[in-house]
Amino acid sequence: MQDRYSRQVILPNIGEEGQKTLLKSKIAIIGCGALGTVVANNLVRAGVGKISIIDRDFVELNNLQRQILFDEDDIGIPKAVAAAEKLKRVNSDVEIEAMVKDLNHLNAEKIMSGVDLVLDGTDNMQTRFLINDVCVKSQIPWIYTAAVGTYGMMMTIVPGRTPCFRCFLPDVPEPGSLPTCDTAGVLNTIPVIIASIESTEAIKILLKENMTTNAESNLIFYDVWNNTFEKIAVMRDKRCRCCVEHKFDFLNAAKKEIITSLCGRNAIQITPAKSADISFKSLAERLKRLGEVRFNNFILVFKERDKEISLFKDGRAIIKGTDDEKAARSLYARYVGI
Template structure:
């Protein structure tokens, strides 16, 4: 049962009959890990907290820097020098005290992936490098956890949903890691681009949790905001992929 207070809080979502009371219950029971709390992760976390996702695991090793404030919505000037994960927990707890939030300050690598990413229903990507994304992708595929990829630089961005065993994984799409880095520190990024991709990622999480709509499973969403160009490209699973191929 949804309490009267929660029914009022989420009334606009419940009124959207595609979600309804059943979808709201699913959200309240869902567990999502968000790794990377920058321009993508901070926006996605705020949306999911407001939507009532019952458990959020906030993972980031970094501290808040002055240049983060241009696009990372959970931080303000008073947070400079503080740990992103703990500031995020404080902000999101103030937004929604009815959900559980864990804050983790740690590095992601092949050794820590199990500790950081186990026990959740969805992994949402807010990282800024392909090496980390490939570690997440491999862990998600092996453990059959849906993984939502997102990336943004300059005025552009992309997103993809990976449903292990059913759709192409990130390695199918990007066979080689080298040369794929998109460095917003060097190339720049506008907050509308990160905000858009983070919203797409959060929306994918809502759809997967509630079981409605068409997801980006097997689809790569691409946005070019300067040209007002938006594409959804089909991506096929590679049977020879060393992460999700038939021999795995």
């Protein structure tokens, strides 16, 4: 331990006992894009003992501008898998679990069960509200983080001690009301900065060094282009449906197939209500007569005219070339058949 973590152990903030605590800690990182790759890289190198990386997507060329764990050889590979393979070569002390899954109300409690902390690396509000429901219900600390354009923000949420995410934002904003990386772009320096702040807060929580209410009731906002830093006080909502009334609206959604429009991508994601175990070899044999098909251990990609289906082993699919849910469901039924 001394050699690998020597520069960290000599910090009075951590020390040998703190390092031992980190090595015994378990965290989940939800989303492995610009934010998730930075926080995963930081915490694997810091020696957090077990890290689960959950991401539904695969690496694309436009990711390489800001998602620091990936290179051109990773294009087409699930992000969680590509990240885990690199990080295992960085630190063999750490147990890294790659989960190629879409976090949703069907699996969220199981995925986050038993962890000491959940870290937000997602790119959509719906998932953050779900994370908040699970963490408040199970009393798991979590850190909200976002980055777009030239600015980023972060808020630490410790159930029972601080306001929750729905105290800050009671309901999902209207579609199109918030900027996204697809519509507003993102400078590649801001995810690194805001995710590094998130990583530091994560270490403090794991070491029980950030457990006072005042410290955790601030939304941190940083604009890297204008070099402005703000702390915005967030108060507990005494009528909050989540942390006060314990109504978990996002977790208790109807248990059915989930169809999601992927913002800015002209694509629809379909997650079946029941997980499958698809044989890519058999399916590829059937599909190759109809269009172009390729697959590896993690993903099958089928192209037919102007449509593309990226299918994962559990039956989840991303269908590119349409933003029409009915058309996407029809293509899924026609070619995948489940």
